[in-house]
Amino acid sequence: MRFLDEFRDAAAVRALLDRIRGAITRPWTIMEVCGGQTHTIVRYGLDELLPAALTLAHGPGCPVCVTPIEMIDSAIELARRPGVILCSFGDMLRVPGSSADLFDARAAGADVRIVYSPLDALALARRAPASQVVFFAVGFETTAPATAMAVHEARRRGVGNFSVICAHVRVPPAIEAILAAPENRVQGFLAAGHVCTITGIDEYRPIAEKFRAPIVVTGFEPVDLLQGVAMCVAQLEAGRAEVENQYARSVRKDGNLAAKRLLDEVFTVIGRRWRGLDTLPNSALALNDRHADYDAIRRFGVAPPIAREPSECRAGEVLRGLLTPPACPAFGKSCTPERPLGAPMVSAEGACAAYFRAGRSAAEAAAAK
């Protein structure tokens, strides 16, 4: 298949592995930011093929995983109200809140539906005028423009029975928080190509300079990732700390200007608590004053829930790249995709799910290193 097979080509992979082996002279730790990248690495076993001197730390780039538990509790509360249809992406429905997930709410009678786009939720609202359709909006800058478009369209068409719980988050503040943490060991980053397709790459330059850490904007296929690693290793070995773009077939310096205009029109940047990363300033998107009437929490007067967060799950350390999933005592034992303790075991972008699906036990992970 064109535009896919080239980036999964075994000969290209071998050549890049040779290049990395030839370039590396001492141990380095590189974090791939995005959960989609983590899944490719684990699915294809790229981490096993890389030289032992290179450690890949898995980053927080799983929006489902970092959505605060109180927002999930609020979504469940809203879903249980009569007349409400709650829509979200499939992964979000399985993430455990304080005492249940949205699928449990559905099994108990709530109208909870999977959609593949916020615009599908808006279309549903127009088809079901007697119901209130609430879209639980999660995702990084990649998916935020689609939510912005749905809100923009709702306003333009006067759709009064559509609203959103806005859990959108931004990548750069998370990278900054990881680099600023005293326990940090990450020396270079593979930034998320799809996020940068929207935002461009300029936001990352001050971070690379401030923390002297190379940031390579990278795609999601095996060849992309190994090329990103090769570029990052080359910078680290040469003592450079620049922003480079491996994913130039998708990412332009300034990003997608139309999408950025839409984000500015609908959202405002706020600080928010990330599950696993505490409160990060400027890390989240909320509906701005002009669009506040589309905020479901406000429209329905949902009281801030008292979330219950006990501590068997080590998702926070996983999300900050401090712990590999198989090293968590709960991994594969009390925490599995069917009975997840934490969101990273649920999401298609969660690091724990990536390891579990690839059947990677603690022993295998240790043997691989």
Place this chain on the structure above:
Amino acid sequence: MSDANRNRPAPASACPPPSPKHSAIVLGHGGGGRLTADLVREVFMPALSNPILDRLNDSAEVTIGARGLLFTTDAFVVSPLRFPGGDIGSLAVNGTINDLAVAGGEPLGLSAAFILEEGFPIAELRLIVQSMRKAADQAGVGVIAADTKVVERGKADGLFITTSGIGLAAAESQLGPGEIRAGDAVLVSGPIGDHGVAVMSAREGLEFETTVVSDSAPLHDLVAAMLRGGGAIRCMRDPTRGGVATVVNELAKSAGAEILIEETAAPVRDGVRAACEILGLDPLYVACEGRLVAIVADADADRVLAAMRRHPLGADARRIGGVVRMGTPRVLLRTAFGAVRALELLAGAQLPRIC
């Protein structure tokens, strides 16, 4: 790895403890993966256990006189009712024939039970029943018993069909996971994932254009050709819900075998690959309705493959892996780059209501 941090309580990272999960049925219980296995083990087996059911085969075998009789049943809830390459009617016929076929059986007859929702258009029902007749005729099998029930509007999604089938067990062949030996080859009869992708392409909210049509087809004739061709066929399964990965896992578990699958060897159509990329699915887990997985003696693999390829439903048959050793039941996958990882049972439902 962060040894320094391992014993430190995670600050804001905590997640809730396991709720006493699943006091009610969730969609994942129908996915054919771990949750289905849990349900069978925890609810059905304690109540219904008997020596025949306990084998958990696609078809039950009972012996009457000298001949073995095969019996199987299957419920169909596919949504939408019609999809490229088939509909719930033809699927209900082929699905049950295939459960008999992979047990080596010659189908004798089917029964069909219809649960209809008040308001369901009779014209639509007529089309679906005609489609059943056509599929049954093509397979040379009659629907020899049937039943109908109607429920109130909103209590069923249009139409559900349950079919049961009886068949004659093959006279000589011994088929079953117990026959699997180290060194055996794993074969698949054609491209995988067509049915799942065809149904998804027709599903509301997800319509996408594809040339992929369901592979729904009766397999008993292919199986008969394979058995006639000779060679030690150990065991066969039809990879429906949960796809090839799931049936290979089931076989590994039943046989206590370690099986290695070559990712690049599994035939996947471009349209299926493209749809799986978009939907975030792995073709190895996507349902087929007209394919079979066969485990055969290594020495006979080429012979069986040749017999399969001479049949229209096995024209693209391939060898996709082998039994590495007996002992620890597990399935490994060698990726395109030579890395080896486990190929696990699917957690929950990948695609609900695919059959």
